[in-house]
Amino acid sequence: MPETFMTRVIDVTTGSREAVYDLTRECAAFLRDVAHGRDGLLNVFAPHATMGVAVLETGAGSDEDLLAALGDLLPADDRWRHRHGSPGHGRDHVIPAIVPPHATLPVVGGELALGTWQSVCLVDTNGDNPQRHVRLSFMS
Template sequence: MKQSASTLAISTPGRALIEFTRDVENWVGDQGIGTGLLTLFCRHTSASLLIQENAAREVRGDILDWLDRIAPEDGGWLHDDEGPDDMPAHLKSLLTGVSLSVPVVNGALALGTWQGIYLAEHRARPHRREVVLHLLGE
């Protein structure tokens, strides 16, 4: 059994879904592991990770709009230490999750045809986010 770990830094423009599938694919390909399991972990409480369609751009906008309806900035939240988008960002992260598991088969991610890996930035202003990658296999 072999394992590898690394951290990807992702700069965000503010509220957005940023696809970083290609970065993950390249890293996995460099590890020399044919069969295994990749775990991705977002080291933040106001950003999250998703596997979602990567063909139609409208999907990303619809997801962001839906999250805004579920956790609006004007929701009467008590926690607003960093501004009105602070607590809604935490709730959106809670809903979408901070970790993913992706099987690796024949040295490649076993994603479906239209699946991509995204960092969801839930804050209005730009950030530098970190995603830890851990691959275990042989």
């Protein structure tokens, strides 16, 4: 079967507070449209300077734990040289160095090959920009 590359940009509203936004359903819907039962790779890329993509368990507290850990590691205070936006916004620009703005995931039989409790998530600490774009790309 020939190699295929398909891509789509989706719009996501993450809100005006820091959040872990689960993208797993959107990824699965994209793969239903384009993978057609093939194996390959799904790349999830957030073209923003202030958020990342993570694979983690959600709904059992891990998402809140991640935000708390990032708050401890990168407090939203006045220590940051990057000072535009809301107070402490400079830390949002450091997030992608800790939680990268991309993830590449295996696709088997047209479906994400995630572990039992894994979800694909956006990690967004920047409440100044609640409207986001995410590029989903599938290569078989």
